[in-house]
Amino acid sequence: MSRNTIARIDLSALSHNLARVRKMAPDSQVVCVVKADGYGHGLSRVSAALTDADIMAVATVDEGRGCRDGGWNGRLLLLEGPANTPEFEEMVSMGAEMVVHHETQLQLLRQRRHQIMQALWLKIDTGMHRLGFPPDQAAAVHAELEQLRGSAPTVLMSHFACADEPQNPMTRQQIQKFDASVAGINGPVSLANSAAVLNFPDSQRDFIRPGILLYGVSPCRQQPAGELGLRPVMTLQCDLIAINQCNRGESIGYGAAYRCPEDMRVGVAAIGYGDGYPRHARNGTPVLLDGRRTSVIGHVSMDMITIDLRGHEQARVGDQLTLWGPGLPVEEVAAWCDAIPYQLICGVTGRVKSVVC
Numbered sequence: 001m002s003r004n005t006i007a008r009i010d011l012s013a014l015s016h017n018l019a020r021v022r023k024m025a026p027d028s029q030v031v032c033v034v035k036a037d038g039y040g041h042g043l044s045r046v047s048a049a050l051t052d053a054d055i056m057a058v059a060t061v062d063e064g065r066g067c068r069d070g071g072w073n074g075r076l077l078l079l080e081g082p083a084n085t086p087e088f089e090e091m092v093s094m095g096a097e098m099v100v101h102h103e104t105q106l107q108l109l110r111q112r113r114h115q116i117m118q119a120l121w122l123k124i125d126t127g128m129h130r131l132g133f134p135p136d137q138a139a140a141v142h143a144e145l146e147q148l149r150g151s152a153p154t155v156l157m158s159h160f161a162c163a164d165e166p167q168n169p170m171t172r173q174q175i176q177k178f179d180a181s182v183a184g185i186n187g188p189v190s191l192a193n194s195a196a197v198l199n200f201p202d203s204q205r206d207f208i209r210p211g212i213l214l215y216g217v218s219p220c221r222q223q224p225a226g227e228l229g230l231r232p233v234m235t236l237q238c239d240l241i242a243i244n245q246c247n248r249g250e251s252i253g254y255g256a257a258y259r260c261p262e263d264m265r266v267g268v269a270a271i272g273y274g275d276g277y278p279r280h281a282r283n284g285t286p287v288l289l290d291g292r293r294t295s296v297i298g299h300v301s302m303d304m305i306t307i308d309l310r311g312h313e314q315a316r317v318g319d320q321l322t323l324w325g326p327g328l329p330v331e332e333v334a335a336w337c338d339a340i341p342y343q344l345i346c347g348v349t350g351r352v353k354s355v356v357c
C-alpha cells in the first residue's frame with residue numbers, strides 16, 4: 001500500500017469562494033490569479049473549475065499554456081509580460097493579454113506591433129519598486145501602447161505592497177500616486193489584490209485581482225477566512241504510522257529538541273518537509289486528530305513529524321491526521337511556522353497525492 005499523505009482539493013469550495021469574492025466587489029470584474037500551480041492546488045483543475053472567472057492570470061508562459069491545456073479559452077493575462085521574443089510569440093499564439101512594465105518590453109512590442117491583438121496592461125510602479133514604469137512616464141507610455149495595440153483598450157494597473165495592513169498609510173499613498181499619474185488618461189483600471197479587496201474597497205475599480213481569497217485563505221490576520229464566508233479548498237492529511245510509549249525525560253527526534261515532561265504516548269505521522277510541511281513548525285503547532293486538536297512536538301524531519309498523544313488515548317496506528325483544512329486554518333498553522341499561508345499551500349510537493357473531492 002502506498003503512503004497515505006494526501007492534499008484533498010475541494011473544487012466546489014473554489015467556485016463558492018469566487019462567488020463570495022464577487023459579492024465583496026460587485027461592480028468589478030474578477031481576474032482570478034492561478035499562478036504557482038494554482039497556488040499549489042493544481043493549475044489545470046483550478047483553471048477548469050473557475051468557469052465563472054472574467055480573466056485568468058498567471059506569471060509564466062508555461063502556466064498560461066497550462067490554463068489553455070486545462071480547457072480555459074477565455075481571457076488570459078500574463079502578469080509579468082514577455083521577457084523575450086520567443087515568450088512574446090508564445091503569448092500571441094495563446095491569445096494572451098500581457099502586462100507591460102519595462103522599457104525592454106516596449107522595444108519588443110514596437111518591433112512586433114502587427115502581432116498585438118489583445119489588450120495590453122500598463123503597469124505603473126506606485127511604490128512597490130518591483131515591476132512598473134515610474135508614475136511620471138504613465139501618460140507617455142500609455143499613449144504609445146494605445147498606438148501599438150489592436151482594438152482592446154489598455155488597462156492601467158498597479159500593485160500594492162502593504163494592503164494586508166489596514167492601518168499602514170502606504171496603500172492610501174499608492175492609490176493617490178496612481179490616481180495622480182493616470183489623471184486625464186481614459187482606460188479601465190486594476191489595482192486590488194485580495195487584501196485590498198477586503199481593506200480598501202475604493203481600490204476595487206474595474207478589475208480586481210484576487211488570488212489567495214479564492215483558495216479560502218485570508219491574507220489578513222484580523223479577518224479569518226471563515227468570518228468572510230470562505231471555505232478552504234485544500235485539506236492536507238496524513239496517517240499515523242507508529243505510536244511509541246516514551247518515558248519522562250526522554251527526547252524526541254533530531255536535535256533532541258523535545259523532552260517528554262511525563263510518561264506519554266508519542267505519535268509518528270507520515271509527513272515532513274519533503275512533502276512541504278514547514279520545517280520551522282514549532283513545538284505546539286496544531287494538528288487535528290479525530291476532529292480534536294493536538295500538536296507537533298520536536299523538529300519536523302524530511303518524512304515524518306511527531307505528535308503529542310496525551311489526551312488522545314483512543315489514537316491508533318493508521319488514524320488520519322489533518323495538518324490544515326476545515327477546522328484548522330492554514331493561516332493559523334503558518335503563524336506557528338514563521339511563514340505566510342501562501343508559502344504553505346504553494347509548498348506542498350509532488351510527493352503528496354493530490355486528489356479532487
Ligand SMILES: Cc1ncc(COP(=O)(O)O)c(C=O)c1O
Binds near residue numbers: 212
Ligand atoms: C500582480 C499581482 N496581482 C494579484 C496577485 C494576487 O495576490 P493575492 O493572492 O494576495 O490576492 C498577485 C500575487 O502575488 C500579483 O502578483
